[in-house]
Amino acid sequence: MLDIASKSTNIDEAASKIIPYGTIPLYDYLNGIGNICQIFNIYVITGIFTLTVSQGFYAKPNILNTEMLSTGRIVGEDVRETIDPAPEEMKKIYTLMVLVRAADIQAITLQRQGRIGFYVPCQGEEASQVGSAYALKPEDWAFTDYRAPGIVITRGMSLKSFYAHLMANSEDNTKGRSMPSHWGSKALNIVTPSSPICTQLPHAVGVALGAKMKGDKIATIAYFGDGGTSSNDFHSALNFAGVFKTPTVFFCRNNGYAISIPVSRQTASSSLAVKAVAYGIEGIQVDGNDALAVYSVTKKALEKARNGGGPTLIESITYRMGPHTTSDDPKRYRDDGELEEWKTKDPLNRLRSSLEGRKLWGKEDENNAQEWAQQQVKEAIAHSEKIPPPHPRTLLEDVYSQPTWNLQRQLHQLSEELGGS
Numbered sequence: 001m002l003d004i005a006s007k008s009t010n011i012d013e014a015a016s017k018i019i020p021y022g023t024i025p026l027y028d029y030l031n032g033i034g035n036i037c038q039i040f041n042i043y044v045i046t047g048i049f050t051l052t053v054s055q056g057f058y059a060k061p062n063i064l065n066t067e068m069l070s071t072g073r074i075v076g077e078d079v080r081e082t083i084d085p086a087p088e089e090m091k092k093i094y095t096l097m098v099l100v101r102a103a104d105i106q107a108i109t110l111q112r113q114g115r116i117g118f119y120v121p122c123q124g125e126e127a128s129q130v131g132s133a134y135a136l137k138p139e140d141w142a143f144t145d146y147r148a149p150g151i152v153i154t155r156g157m158s159l160k161s162f163y164a165h166l167m168a169n170s171e172d173n174t175k176g177r178s179m180p181s182h183w184g185s186k187a188l189n190i191v192t193p194s195s196p197i198c199t200q201l202p203h204a205v206g207v208a209l210g211a212k213m214k215g216d217k218i219a220t221i222a223y224f225g226d227g228g229t230s231s232n233d234f235h236s237a238l239n240f241a242g243v244f245k246t247p248t249v250f251f252c253r254n255n256g257y258a259i260s261i262p263v264s265r266q267t268a269s270s271s272l273a274v275k276a277v278a279y280g281i282e283g284i285q286v287d288g289n290d291a292l293a294v295y296s297v298t299k300k301a302l303e304k305a306r307n308g309g310g311p312t313l314i315e316s317i318t319y320r321m322g323p324h325t326t327s328d329d330p331k332r333y334r335d336d337g338e339l340e341e342w343k344t345k346d347p348l349n350r351l352r353s354s355l356e357g358r359k360l361w362g363k364e365d366e367n368n369a370q371e372w373a374q375q376q377v378k379e380a381i382a383h384s385e386k387i388p389p390p391h392p393r394t395l396l397e398d399v400y401s402q403p404t405w406n407l408q409r410q411l412h413q414l415s416e417e418l419g420g421s
């Protein structure tokens with residue numbers, strides 16, 4: 001945790017105090033044993049060992065070394081415990097992750113079959129996206145980027161809306177105008193994103209400041225990637241949020257790459273979380289493939305924000321298992337071995353094992369969840385493919401509350417060309 005660090009002016013000291021959150025499977029522990037210098041407990045969960053480390057690391061965190069993710073659920077000198085959701089909630093989080101995985105895989109298939117034009121997949125990031133979005137309250141505001149299927153679905157977007165947007169049909173909330181994978185929803189307080197990296201961060205800070213001035217007890221959360229930390233908007237947003245103590249959670253999905261650029265070429269900082277120190281705010285690293293750890297740190301950060309404690313930067317360390325977008329071929333810049341290693345840390349398997357270990361989940365539950373998810377996806381796609389595109393006249397809507405004379409003339413002309421419809 002960085003609250004110790006944020007009081008410090010020494011960056012190295014601050015970095016050494018960032019203690020990551022998460023559970024560690026045995027393989028991580030064996031790899032990362034050199035980093036661990038405190039006591040630990042081992043127990044068996046469904047045949048595999050899972051470790052709970054009862055203290056953090058005193059080695060300097062290094063985001064490029066995935067072994068640093070071998071973290072504890074109780075961490076830090078001040079010993080903080082993660083907040084586990086109730087059993088039913090844990091099952092809901094897992095079921096949502098199954099749904100997101102099914103919706104994501106099917107969206108790629110649709111693109112490969114030419115039924116949609118473009119898609120930004122999220123496979124591998126389900127724990128980061130679902131775990132964090134699950135911690136939000138309906139009245140909070142989410143400012144996402146383009147890699148957000150797990151966030152928008154968890155926030156309550158129906159799969160019909162999800163695919164309507166990808167198909168740019170007349171049920172699309174953005175009326176078919178946005179680039180695919182830029183979901184928004186007024187009803188769900190999801191602000192439609194722009195493609196330029198991190199432009200949503202100052203917006204999230206502005207809305208948070210507005211809410212603070214009005215006395216509304218809400219928080220905003222801004223999602224972005226590791227590459228986004230090199231943008232101007234990242235720095236101005238964190239600075240502004242720090243100065244005005246806005247109720248904002250900055251959620252960085254560190255998935256290892258900005259298209260083909262690895263994090264090692266993105267920054268010389270010892271972590272992304274440590275960048276919070278410069279702005280006088282709290283920074284936290286979390287194992288982004290551990291849904292419960294992600295839920296826990298995000299929930300705490302949101303509560304802190306709503307209660308006047310100011311902003312937090314969360315670095316959620318995960319991996320993009322698929323391509324950057326459907327236009328990308330990651331084989332050109334990533335080793336197969338790297339993907340194979342991350343497959344062993346698949347966030348769905350992690351949470352399922354944990355649920356099985358707690359006797360909350362069995363084979364029948366798994367079959368039911370998988371079948372249910374496939375059915376939901378199938379029905380939503382069948383529905384969305386029948387919906388016509390938006391009427392051409394909607395192209396000129398929403399620019400002015402009342403169309404100007406020249407827009408009216410164009411609308412009239414368009415109507416004539418369309419035979420009066």
Ligand SMILES: Cc1ncc(C[n+]2csc(CCOP(=O)(O)OP(=O)(O)O)c2C)c(N)n1
Nearest residue numbers: 147195196197225226227228255257258259
């Ligand atoms: C300001 C800006 N610069 C460059 C781009 C082109 N671009 C699109 S996605 C991307 C990579 C972003 O990587 P990251 O922030 O790590 O997010 P990820 O795609 O990995 O989720 C880049 C450079 C852009 N959209 N906006």
Ligand SMILES: [Mg+2]
Nearest residue numbers: 225226257258
């Ligand atoms: Mg990235």
